[in-house]
Amino acid sequence: MSQTFKIRKGHDIKLVGGAPKTDLGRITASTYAVTPLDFPGITPKLAVKAGTQVKAGDTLFFDKDRPEVKICSPVSGEVAEVKRGAKRKILAVLILADAETTYANHGAFGFSGATREAAAAHFSATGVGAFITSRPYGVAAGMSETPRAIFVNGIQSGPLAGDLAYQLEGKEKSIATALKALKLMTEGTVYVSHDADKAPIEALQSLDATHLTFSGKHPKGLVGTQIAQTAPLNKGEIVWTINAIDLPTIGAAFETGEYRPEYRVVVAGSKVMNVGYATALQGVSLTSFLSDNVHTDNTRLIAGDVLTGTKIEKDDFLSFGRTQLTAIPEGNTTEFFGWVLPGFSKFSTNRAFWSWLFPNREYDLDTNMHGEERAFVVTGEYEKFIPMDIFPQQLLRSILIGDIEKMEQLGIYEVVPEDFALAEVACTSKLPLQEIVRNGLNDLRKEMI
Amino acid sequence: MKFVQNIFDQTRPLVEKDGKRNILYPLHNAIETMAFVPDHTAHSGAHVRDAIDLKRTMVTVIFAMVPALLFGMWNIGRLHFGAFGEESTLLDNVIFGAMKLLPLIIVTYAAGLGVEIYFSWKRNHPVNEGFLVSGLLIPMIMPVDIPLWMVAISTIFAVLIGKEVFGGTGMNLLNPALTARAFAFFAYPTWMSGDKVWINTTSAEGGQLVDGYSGATALGDLATTVGQGMGNPATETVMAQFGPEGTYSLMNAFLGLIPGSIGETSAALILLGGLFLVFKGVGSWRIMVSFFIGGFVMAGIFNAFAVNEFMGINPLHQLMLGGFMFGMVFMATDPVSASQTATGKLIYGFLAGFFGIMIRVFNPAYPEGIMLAILFMNVMAPLIDHYVVEANVKRRTKRLANA
Numbered sequence: 008m009s010q011t012f013k014i015r016k017g018h019d020i021k022l023v024g025g026a027p028k029t030d031l032g033r034i035t036a037s038t039y040a041v042t043p044l045d046f047p048g049i050t051p052k053l054a055v056k057a058g059t060q061v062k063a064g065d066t067l068f069f070d071k072d073r074p075e076v077k078i079c080s081p082v083s084g085e086v087a088e089v090k091r092g093a094k095r096k097i098l099a100v101l102i103l104a105d106a107e108t109t110y111a112n113h114g115a116f117g118f119s120g121a122t123r124e125a126a127a128a129h130f131s132a133t134g135v136g137a138f139i140t141s142r143p144y145g146v147a148a149g150m151s152e153t154p155r156a157i158f159v160n161g162i163q164s165g166p167l168a169g170d171l172a173y174q175l176e177g178k179e180k181s182i183a184t185a186l187k188a189l190k191l192m193t194e195g196t197v198y199v200s201h202d203a204d205k206a207p208i209e210a211l212q213s214l215d216a217t218h219l220t221f222s223g224k225h226p227k228g229l230v231g232t233q234i235a236q237t238a239p240l241n242k243g244e245i246v247w248t249i250n251a252i253d254l255p256t257i258g259a260a261f262e263t264g265e266y267r268p269e270y271r272v273v274v275a276g277s278k279v280m281n282v283g284y285a286t287a288l289q290g291v292s293l294t295s296f297l298s299d300n301v302h303t304d305n306t307r308l309i310a311g312d313v314l315t316g317t318k319i320e321k322d323d324f325l326s327f328g329r330t331q332l333t334a335i336p337e338g339n340t341t342e343f344f345g346w347v348l349p350g351f352s353k354f355s356t357n358r359a360f361w362s363w364l365f366p367n368r369e370y371d372l373d374t375n376m377h378g379e380e381r382a383f384v385v386t387g388e389y390e391k392f393i394p395m396d397i398f399p400q401q402l403l404r405s406i407l408i409g410d411i412e413k414m415e416q417l418g419i420y421e422v423v424p425e426d427f428a429l430a431e432v433a434c435t436s437k438l439p440l441q442e443i444v445r446n447g448l449n450d451l452r453k454e455m456i
Numbered sequence: 457m458k459f460v461q462n463i464f465d466q467t468r469p470l471v472e473k474d475g476k477r478n479i480l481y482p483l484h485n486a487i488e489t490m491a492f493v494p495d496h497t498a499h500s501g502a503h504v505r506d507a508i509d510l511k512r513t514m515v516t517v518i519f520a521m522v523p524a525l526l527f528g529m530w531n532i533g534r535l536h537f538g539a540f541g542e543e544s545t546l547l548d549n550v551i552f553g554a555m556k557l558l559p560l561i562i563v564t565y566a567a568g569l570g571v572e573i574y575f576s577w578k579r580n581h582p583v584n585e586g587f588l589v590s591g592l593l594i595p596m597i598m599p600v601d602i603p604l605w606m607v608a609i610s611t612i613f614a615v616l617i618g619k620e621v622f623g624g625t626g627m628n629l630l631n632p633a634l635t636a637r638a639f640a641f642f643a644y645p646t647w648m649s650g651d652k653v654w655i656n657t658t659s660a661e662g663g664q665l666v667d668g669y670s671g672a673t674a675l676g677d678l679a680t681t682v683g684q685g686m687g688n689p690a691t692e693t694v695m696a697q698f699g700p701e702g703t704y705s706l707m708n709a710f711l712g713l714i715p716g717s718i719g720e721t722s723a724a725l726i727l728l729g730g731l732f733l734v735f736k737g738v739g740s741w742r743i744m745v746s747f748f749i750g751g752f753v754m755a756g757i758f759n760a761f762a763v764n765e766f767m768g769i770n771p772l773h774q775l776m777l778g779g780f781m782f783g784m785v786f787m788a789t790d791p792v793s794a795s796q797t798a799t800g801k802l803i804y805g806f807l808a809g810f811f812g813i814m815i816r817v818f819n820p821a822y823p824e825g826i827m828l829a830i831l832f833m834n835v836m837a838p839l840i841d842h843y844v845v846e847a848n849v850k851r852r853t854k855r856l857a858n859a
Contacts, residue, residue: 020504166504241856313503335504338497343457345493346511353507357737359516360507374497378509379489379582382626385513386796387740398797401845416849424501431502435513436626441501 011203012236014223016394018356018429020166021369022313022335026275028173029283031300034272036292039082040324041067042099045317046137047445048146048452049076051097059086064111064134064266067100072456073149075127078327079134079266081290083109099324102290113264118187126191127151133260138253138328142234142246144452145423154247156195156238159186161211161251162202162221164228165312167333169273172208173284174252174330176271179210181258182251186214188261189249199251200233211251226394231426235395240421252330270330277371278306278334287325293332294322301334307374309333314428315441338375346378356392356433381436389430389440395421399430403440406447411454414447423448457492464488482576486583514585516738520729521592521786527725528718529553532600535655535715541666556656557718560595560607567608568594571615575624584625586632586792587615593633593786596719597779597827599653602640606647610640630834631793634827641824649823651676654715673715674704675778679820681765691765698769709776720782723775730785739789742798743805747784750809751775758817766817780812783826793834797844804840808833 043051050071055061062083070076084104092098113132116125127150130136139157141148148154163171175182190197196217201207203222212218219237221227230248240246249257256268268289275282281300297303298321309316310326313333317326325332345353350360354370362368389399397418405413424441431440464484471481488494490511498505533549544552568587576583594611618635619628641648651672657665670677674697681691697704708714712722720726733739755771762768775781788794788808795804808830815825822828 022504239852239855241852241859243856244859307497307503309503316503318503333503339495341461341492341495343460343492344490345507346490346509347515350507354504355507357506357508359512359736359738362507372504374503374505375493376496376498376505377493377507378511379494379496381510381584382624384510384586384626384792386791386794387798387801390798396848396851398845398848400796401841416852417845418848418852428502432504433506433508435506435508435510437505437509439500 010218011220011222012227012233014221014227014232014236014394016390017224017226017392018433019164019225020313020354020372020432021367022166022276023369023371024275024277024279024282024335025167025369026169026273026282026284028170029281031274031281031283031285034285034287034291034293034296034325036295037104038087038292038324039080039084039102039104039288039290040099040292041078041080041102041290041327042324043068043078043097044099045327046070046078046147048144048449049078051078053089053097053100055086055089055100057086057088060084061086061102062109062111064113066134067102068097070147070149073151075131075150076137076147077131077134078137081266081268081288110265110267113260115264116188116261118261121191123191126188129261130188130192130257133264134266135253135257135260138249138257140248140423142231142240142248142423143420144448145425146452148247152245152247154193154195155244157189157193157197157247157249158230158233159189159197159199159211159214159216159249159251159254160228160230160233161200161208162228162233163252164202164225165314165331166225167273167275167312167331168228169271169275169284169331170205171202171251172206174271174273175208175210175255178255178258179213181255181262182210183214183258184261185254185256185258186216188257189247190216192247198233198237200230202227208251226392226426226429229425231421231423232394235421239396239418242415242420244420250328253328272325272330272332274300274332274334276309276332276334278302278336279332289325289327289329291325292322293319293325297321303334305337305339306334307337309335313372314432315425336371336373338373340375342375376437378435378437380438383436383438385435388433388435389427392429392433393426395426397421399427399440403427403438403443406443406450409450411451414451419444419447419451460491464491479577482573482581482583486573486576489582510585511588513738514588516736517589517733517786518592520732520736520739521589521596521719523725523728524712524719524722524782525557525592525596526550527712527722528596528720529557531712531721532556532656532718534713536657539655539657539665539669539671541664556600557595559604560598560602560718561592563604563608564594564611565591567611568615571612571620572624575620579624581624586619586625590614590632590636594636596786597633597637597717597782598640599648600656600718601653602644602647606640606644607636610636610643613639626792628792629838630831631787631790634787634831634834637824637827638831641827649676654717671715673778673823674698674709675816675823677704678766678769678777679823682820684764686762686764686768688765695765698773704777706770706773706776709773714777717779717782720779723781726781726785730781733785733789739785740791740794740801740805742801743789743794743808744784746802746805747788747809748775750806750811751780751784751813752809753806754810754813758813766820774813778816779824779826780809783812783830784809787826787830788833793837795837795840795844797841800837800840800844803844804833804837807836 614636
């Protein structure tokens with residue numbers, strides 16, 4: 008049984024530089040890196056030091072408070088360096104890869120008569136548990152938690168998002184295995200979401216789960232939207248979320264016992280010379296790939312999409328959990344009286360600029376803020392982009408004043424930063440909404456633990 | 457545009473932190489960011505941003521006000537020459553109106569921005585755009601003959617007490633422009649009401665006022681009928697003016713060919729501005745529509761149970777008089793002082809319109825009930841929002857209890 012939800016609130020940001028199904032080959036490099044900064048809510052404790060020989064799937068670091076949350080090495084080789092920042096904060100673990108990868112093998116998982124504990128142990132040991140995000144807080148899931156439900160997100164609707172069917176091609180078997188593993192982890196429902204506006208993905212349609220179908224605008228592809236439409240999260244409840252694109256990695260870990268985080272990464276954006284899809288292991292150095300395929304001069308390189316992605320440099324590595332690379336121009340130029348002009352060619356989500364006459368235009372957007380930061384002035388603006396039963400501005404205010412009780416009352420458990428990304432784009436006052444929500448969740452979590 | 461940029465670049469060291477003219481930094485920054493949208497790029501969160509900013513929002517409101525403002529300018533001249541029975545062309549009227557209106561606008565901006573810039577410098581933040589609109593609203597809701605110094609003091613009071621003490625743009629409880637008008641109304645009542653101030657009657661040539669000239673407003677005249685009962689012969693001459701042929705006929709009131717505060721008279725052009733704001737997504741249709749309905753309901757009730765001519769006036773006609781339409785489109789919709797939730801806006805707008813007509817009719821000493829009603833609802837708006845938000849909280853709590 009599949010239920011269809013129509014998402015009317017939101018906006019599809021149309022950008023130039025979409026990727027066709029062109030294979031750009033494989034991204035290879037001799038150095039790899041894994042950074043704790045990709046895992047919100049983790050206090051990293053190192054399991055290796057410079058010089059340690061690791062196999063692919065060996066733990067590099069784990070969470071100090073929840074040691075079962077392990078982050079593993081995508082390749083085998085020698086730990087070249089542990090990069091540290093101020094106060095010895097761990098910034099990245101760099102690995103010099105072997106020519107031939109050897110894998111740490113945790114054994115194939117026996118599904119017959121398997122218990123939750125056994126599955127949890129396997130998730131943890133192989134490192135694929137890190138792909139599961141836990142709500143509230145939006146942090147890596149601890150295996151001792153008992154989620155009320157698990158949401159598998161089969162929709163990619165962000166700007167320049169890749170074609171999920173193409174990215175999952177040929178991985179049907181491991182997808183089914185992953186779902187079997189996930190089902191062991193909850194007594195509740197496992198949901199799988201589908202995009203009604205795209206061709207159905209057989210590998211996901213055939214899964215033994217509760218299917219949800221969404222049509223309409225972005226953020227239909229945010230799992231927060233999907234949860235809000237089915238059963239909003241209450242205080243004290245836990246829900247796990249996972250992107251469908253990560254299922255093959257999980258499935259492989261349960262089939263073979265090995266950690267192989269290999270993805271078909273979509274490379275898109277107006278600054279990309281060769282748009283398309285590249286195959287890559289997570290953590291791979293992007294230096295040579297970017298210099299060959301992207302105009303890196305005065306360019307914003309983003310791991311992820313323009314809404315929620317992280318800014319990377321041209322000598323950075325493929326971030327954990329990211330299967331999209333976007334390159335757009337930096338907007339570090341001024342514009343003469345830009346706020347008065349009619350703005351026929353300006354991107355805006357409302358009609359204050361005359362570009363509303365051309366709703367289907369694709370924009371070559373840059374990173375300019377188009378104005379200075381201001382206090383909250385305009386009201387009713389964020390609601391248009393957040394299809395949830397919450398009052399966004401009131402929630403943000405409660406976070407800003409640090410009122411935990413108010414935050415709870417106003418529904419902070421139902422949101423993670425990405426749910427505010429579109430509202431952040433549209434914000435007239437140019438306020439950092441995602442950062443505010445992240446800070447709020449961190450404060451709340453500190454208070455609760 | 458390079459040379460303009462160069463001017464800013466060259467003068468910036470003077471006004472920066474250690475510069476000699478640091479107090480001018482907010483002014484420098486304000487003018488520079490007005491001339492050039494800054495080159496700031498997204499540093500956290502989303503990497504692309506909407507082209508809209510507060511400057512755009514505010515300038516959209518100003519565009520919406522321009523028709524009513526120009527009309528008001530022309531109307532000043534028309535009423536002035538009309539009072540002396542002189543013939544005047546469109547150009548005469550506009551020139552005369554401009555000579556009266558421009559000093560008001562300049563004084564308001566100078567006084568208000570002066571305070572804003574001082575606070576920006578003190579608090580080390582950029583000058584906010586809110587006053588761009590307030591500074592134009594204030595002259596539009598003043599009588600033409602009010603002395604400039606009164607406008608200056610009212611403006612300073614409004615910006616200081618109405619806005620800056622709460623923390624500046626975005627934090628204020630009351631609509632600053634209405635605060636200025638309320639201050640002037642209570643501090644200088646003789647200059648804000650009566651029949652001397654709405655039409656300029658100073659004449660260089662020592663001209664004679666025409667026979668039967670009255671400088672009163674429609675509401676001022678209506679107020680004289682209170683306490684006289686319905687159909688009293690004593691009120692006949694007054695009420696005749698509201699007939700189809702009278703000075704205050706429904707058509708004249710709709711078009712704005714009546715005396716009143718400078719920008720408030722033309723319901724037609726104000727409505728045009730309102731439609732523009734709603735279409736642009738800048739003004740809240742919820743507030744405007746519910747405000748109109750609220751006023752109409754109250755006027756309808758009065759009409760049904762009329763005990764004097766003021767109450768008995770046709771509800772639609774009632775709404776075209778005084779500051780009702782102006783308050784609906786430009787005052788009640790101020791996003792900061794209005795309700796902030798969608799449901800709250802409906803309640804807020806309805807009550808503001810409702811009370812506006814109630815105060816106007818029940819207390820003829822305050823012909824401008826709209827101003828007081830909106831200010832009152834500004835104060836009540838957080839309470840309305842509280843209950844709307846509380847309903848959401850209750851829903852959530854209940855869900856948790858049932859889970």
